[in-house]
Amino acid sequence: MRLHWAIAILIISLLCVGLLMGYLPNGGSLKSAVYNWHKTLGLLVLVLSLFRLYWRLTHKLPAQVGGVKAWEEKLAGAVHWFFYGFMIVMPFVGWGISSTSRYPSRLFNAIPLPRLPILSSVENRKEVHHFFEETHEILAYIAIALIVLHVVAAIKHQLGGKAVLARMIPAMKKDDS
Numbered sequence: 001m002r003l004h005w006a007i008a009i010l011i012i013s014l015l016c017v018g019l020l021m022g023y024l025p026n027g028g029s030l031k032s033a034v035y036n037w038h039k040t041l042g043l044l045v046l047v048l049s050l051f052r053l054y055w056r057l058t059h060k061l062p063a064q065v066g067g068v069k070a071w072e073e074k075l076a077g078a079v080h081w082f083f084y085g086f087m088i089v090m091p092f093v094g095w096g097i098s099s100t101s102r103y104p105s106r107l108f109n110a111i112p113l114p115r116l117p118i119l120s121s122v123e124n125r126k127e128v129h130h131f132f133e134e135t136h137e138i139l140a141y142i143a144i145a146l147i148v149l150h151v152v153a154a155i156k157h158q159l160g161g162k163a164v165l166a167r168m169i170p171a172m173k174k175d176d177s
Contacts, residue, residue: 005168015144017038050088052087093132097132
Protein backbone atom coordinates (compact mmCIF):
# COMPACT_ATOMS: atom_id res chain seq x y z
CA MET A 1 0.00 0.00 0.00
CA ARG A 2 2.83 2.40 0.86
CA LEU A 3 4.61 1.63 -2.41
CA HIS A 4 1.35 2.21 -4.31
CA TRP A 5 0.89 5.68 -2.82
CA ALA A 6 4.56 6.68 -3.04
CA ILE A 7 4.72 5.70 -6.71
CA ALA A 8 1.29 7.24 -7.42
CA ILE A 9 2.32 10.59 -5.90
CA LEU A 10 5.62 10.54 -7.80
CA ILE A 11 3.96 9.67 -11.12
CA ILE A 12 1.21 12.28 -10.80
CA SER A 13 3.82 14.89 -9.85
CA LEU A 14 6.04 13.87 -12.78
CA LEU A 15 3.10 14.05 -15.20
CA CYS A 16 2.10 17.52 -13.97
CA VAL A 17 5.66 18.85 -14.10
CA GLY A 18 6.23 17.14 -17.45
CA LEU A 19 3.23 18.94 -18.95
CA LEU A 20 4.59 22.28 -17.71
CA MET A 21 8.31 21.84 -18.46
CA GLY A 22 8.03 22.94 -22.07
CA TYR A 23 6.79 26.34 -20.92
CA LEU A 24 9.91 27.12 -18.90
CA PRO A 25 12.17 29.79 -20.43
CA ASN A 26 15.11 28.36 -22.40
CA GLY A 27 18.66 28.77 -21.19
CA GLY A 28 17.91 29.33 -17.55
CA SER A 29 19.16 27.40 -14.58
CA LEU A 30 15.55 26.85 -13.48
CA LYS A 31 14.78 24.83 -16.61
CA SER A 32 17.92 22.73 -16.18
CA ALA A 33 17.15 22.12 -12.50
CA VAL A 34 13.52 21.15 -13.17
CA TYR A 35 14.53 18.77 -15.97
CA ASN A 36 17.20 17.17 -13.79
CA TRP A 37 14.79 16.70 -10.86
CA HIS A 38 12.24 15.25 -13.30
CA LYS A 39 14.86 12.72 -14.41
CA THR A 40 15.89 11.93 -10.83
CA LEU A 41 12.32 11.30 -9.70
CA GLY A 42 11.60 9.31 -12.87
CA LEU A 43 14.48 6.97 -12.07
CA LEU A 44 13.21 6.72 -8.49
CA VAL A 45 9.87 5.56 -9.94
CA LEU A 46 11.78 2.92 -11.92
CA VAL A 47 13.58 1.60 -8.84
CA LEU A 48 10.43 1.59 -6.68
CA SER A 49 8.42 -0.02 -9.49
CA LEU A 50 10.93 -2.81 -9.96
CA PHE A 51 10.76 -3.46 -6.21
CA ARG A 52 6.95 -3.34 -6.35
CA LEU A 53 6.89 -5.78 -9.26
CA TYR A 54 9.20 -8.12 -7.36
CA TRP A 55 6.87 -7.86 -4.34
CA ARG A 56 3.82 -8.49 -6.53
CA LEU A 57 5.37 -11.63 -8.06
CA THR A 58 6.59 -13.07 -4.76
CA HIS A 59 3.62 -12.36 -2.46
CA LYS A 60 0.04 -13.56 -2.41
CA LEU A 61 -2.53 -11.08 -3.68
CA PRO A 62 -5.26 -9.93 -1.31
CA ALA A 63 -8.66 -11.54 -1.82
CA GLN A 64 -10.85 -9.99 -4.49
CA VAL A 65 -13.57 -7.62 -3.36
CA GLY A 66 -16.93 -9.40 -3.34
CA GLY A 67 -19.59 -8.46 -5.84
CA VAL A 68 -17.23 -7.31 -8.60
CA LYS A 69 -18.12 -8.70 -12.02
CA ALA A 70 -15.66 -11.08 -13.68
CA TRP A 71 -15.07 -8.75 -16.65
CA GLU A 72 -14.35 -5.87 -14.25
CA GLU A 73 -11.78 -7.98 -12.42
CA LYS A 74 -10.13 -8.92 -15.74
CA LEU A 75 -10.10 -5.28 -16.85
CA ALA A 76 -8.67 -4.19 -13.49
CA GLY A 77 -5.95 -6.85 -13.80
CA ALA A 78 -5.10 -5.67 -17.32
CA VAL A 79 -4.93 -2.04 -16.20
CA HIS A 80 -2.63 -3.01 -13.32
CA TRP A 81 -0.27 -4.84 -15.70
CA PHE A 82 -0.33 -1.83 -18.04
CA PHE A 83 0.65 0.30 -15.05
CA TYR A 84 3.60 -2.01 -14.31
CA GLY A 85 4.67 -1.82 -17.95
CA PHE A 86 4.32 1.95 -17.93
CA MET A 87 6.21 2.37 -14.64
CA ILE A 88 9.16 0.44 -16.06
CA VAL A 89 9.14 1.49 -19.72
CA MET A 90 8.49 5.22 -19.21
CA PRO A 91 11.67 5.89 -17.16
CA PHE A 92 13.76 3.98 -19.71
CA VAL A 93 12.26 6.04 -22.54
CA GLY A 94 13.08 9.20 -20.54
CA TRP A 95 16.59 7.89 -20.01
CA GLY A 96 16.75 7.38 -23.77
CA ILE A 97 15.90 11.07 -24.22
CA SER A 98 18.71 12.01 -21.82
CA SER A 99 21.12 9.59 -23.48
CA THR A 100 20.57 11.15 -26.91
CA SER A 101 20.43 14.77 -25.70
CA ARG A 102 23.25 17.24 -26.26
CA TYR A 103 22.71 18.51 -22.70
CA PRO A 104 24.21 16.78 -19.67
CA SER A 105 21.87 15.24 -17.13
CA ARG A 106 22.48 15.24 -13.40
CA LEU A 107 20.70 13.22 -10.75
CA PHE A 108 19.81 15.43 -7.77
CA ASN A 109 21.28 18.24 -9.91
CA ALA A 110 24.73 16.97 -8.89
CA ILE A 111 25.59 13.40 -9.98
CA PRO A 112 26.14 12.90 -13.73
CA LEU A 113 23.53 10.54 -15.19
CA PRO A 114 25.31 8.01 -17.38
CA ARG A 115 24.01 7.54 -20.89
CA LEU A 116 22.44 4.21 -21.73
CA PRO A 117 25.32 2.21 -23.26
CA ILE A 118 23.17 0.97 -26.14
CA LEU A 119 22.65 4.60 -27.24
CA SER A 120 26.21 5.87 -26.74
CA SER A 121 27.27 5.41 -30.35
CA VAL A 122 23.97 5.87 -32.19
CA GLU A 123 24.60 7.60 -35.52
CA ASN A 124 21.25 9.29 -36.14
CA ARG A 125 21.10 10.81 -32.65
CA LYS A 126 18.59 13.57 -33.54
CA GLU A 127 16.08 11.14 -35.03
CA VAL A 128 16.43 8.71 -32.14
CA HIS A 129 16.10 11.59 -29.66
CA HIS A 130 12.93 12.78 -31.39
CA PHE A 131 11.52 9.22 -31.36
CA PHE A 132 12.12 8.95 -27.59
CA GLU A 133 10.58 12.38 -26.96
CA GLU A 134 7.45 11.53 -28.96
CA THR A 135 7.16 8.13 -27.28
CA HIS A 136 7.58 9.70 -23.83
CA GLU A 137 4.82 12.20 -24.55
CA ILE A 138 2.42 9.57 -25.93
CA LEU A 139 3.08 7.33 -22.90
CA ALA A 140 2.36 10.29 -20.61
CA TYR A 141 -1.09 10.80 -22.15
CA ILE A 142 -1.81 7.07 -22.00
CA ALA A 143 -0.78 7.12 -18.33
CA ILE A 144 -3.14 10.02 -17.63
CA ALA A 145 -5.99 8.07 -19.26
CA LEU A 146 -5.17 4.93 -17.24
CA ILE A 147 -4.98 6.91 -14.00
CA VAL A 148 -8.37 8.51 -14.68
CA LEU A 149 -9.85 5.07 -15.50
CA HIS A 150 -8.31 3.62 -12.32
CA VAL A 151 -9.63 6.42 -10.09
CA VAL A 152 -13.10 6.47 -11.68
CA ALA A 153 -13.40 2.68 -11.30
CA ALA A 154 -12.36 2.83 -7.65
CA ILE A 155 -14.90 5.59 -6.93
CA LYS A 156 -17.63 3.73 -8.87
CA HIS A 157 -17.05 0.58 -6.84
CA GLN A 158 -16.86 2.50 -3.57
CA LEU A 159 -20.14 4.28 -4.30
CA GLY A 160 -21.64 0.93 -5.35
CA GLY A 161 -21.08 -0.45 -1.86
CA LYS A 162 -17.81 -2.28 -2.46
CA ALA A 163 -15.15 -1.16 0.00
CA VAL A 164 -12.31 -0.98 -2.52
CA LEU A 165 -10.98 2.36 -1.29
CA ALA A 166 -10.90 1.16 2.31
CA ARG A 167 -8.35 -1.44 1.22
CA MET A 168 -5.99 1.28 0.02
CA ILE A 169 -6.81 4.14 2.41
CA PRO A 170 -6.37 3.02 6.01
CA ALA A 171 -8.39 5.96 7.39
CA MET A 172 -11.48 4.57 5.59
CA LYS A 173 -11.36 1.17 7.29
CA LYS A 174 -14.27 0.51 9.62
CA ASP A 175 -13.36 -0.28 13.19
CA ASP A 176 -15.10 -3.53 14.14
CA SER A 177 -14.47 -3.17 17.86
